[in-house]
Amino acid sequence: MQITVVPVGKIDAVELEPVLGRVAKAIRGPVELRGSIPVPAGIQDPERRQFRASTLMNALRSRLPQLSPGRLIGAEGDGGQASAARDSAVIFVTDVDMYTANSDGVFAAFNRQSRLGVVSVRRLREAFYRRKADQVKQRSRLVREIARAAARLHGTKECQDPKCLLSSTRMVADLDLKDERFCRACSQHLFEGRIRI
Numbered sequence: 593m594q595i596t597v598v599p600v601g602k603i604d605a606v607e608l609e610p611v612l613g614r615v616a617k618a619i620r621g622p623v624e625l626r627g628s629i630p631v632p633a634g635i636q637d638p639e640r641r642q643f644r645a646s647t648l649m650n651a652l653r654s655r656l657p658q659l660s661p662g663r664l665i666g667a668e669g670d671g672g673q674a675s676a677a678r679d680s681a682v683i684f685v686t687d688v689d690m691y692t693a694n695s696d697g698v699f700a701a702f703n704r705q706s707r708l709g710v711v712s713v714r715r716l717r718e719a720f721y722r723r724k725a726d727q728v729k730q731r732s733r734l735v736r737e738i739a740r741a742a743a744r745l746h747g748t749k750e751c752q753d754p755k756c757l758l759s760s761t762r763m764v765a766d767l768d769l770k771d772e773r774f775c776r777a778c779s780q781h782l783f784e785g786r787i788r789i
Contacts, residue, residue: 593743596626597683598628598659599685600686601628603628615742617666619739623664623666624662626661629655632648642689643690645690645691646692656682681709682708682709683710699715699761704745716730743778743782755775
């Protein structure tokens with residue numbers, strides 16, 4: 593499973609590195625971290641003051657060819673320059689609030705056909721819910737959402753085990769129940785190619 597992560601907007605690439613180290617453990621492979629790109633102008637819904645996730649992904653996709661290969665996180669010789677992988681799924685990480693046609697707000701959205709995903713930290717932060725900041729909890733939520741998006745972009749389905757990274761995430765409480773790993777059945781499917789009958 594190969595993924596490339598691209599920080600968007602005010603997301604600091606240096607702050608993402610420890611998160612991506614944990615994601616690399618969960619997906620059992622290195623993560624490529626590319627340079628930051630700005631939030632595209634003119635695509636925010638002015639009435640909602642949010643970004644439609646699909647529109648944001650499409651606008652960000654057009655910027656990908658301009659980015660040079662990034663650094664590998666979670667590999668031997670951590671920090672080495674990555675070679676551009678053709679089969680890598682790309683996950684954008686942003687701080688803007690997003691919505692989809694089916695929801696008023698989402699943590700993440702992805703398109704398996706284009707192998708693109710976007711994860712927003714906005715609703716992962718305690719401040720969004722008017723609670724005291726908790727960096728440990730917020731980072732763990734981000735690890736879980738990036739790992740879930742990576743697995744879904746590689747064709748896996750949602751899991752019924754609420755502790756599995758592949759379980760559905762509708763509320764922040766769902767994220768807080770999850771482990772930072774896949775359940776046994778999902779691990780076998782993802783990493784060993786076995787399917788439960």
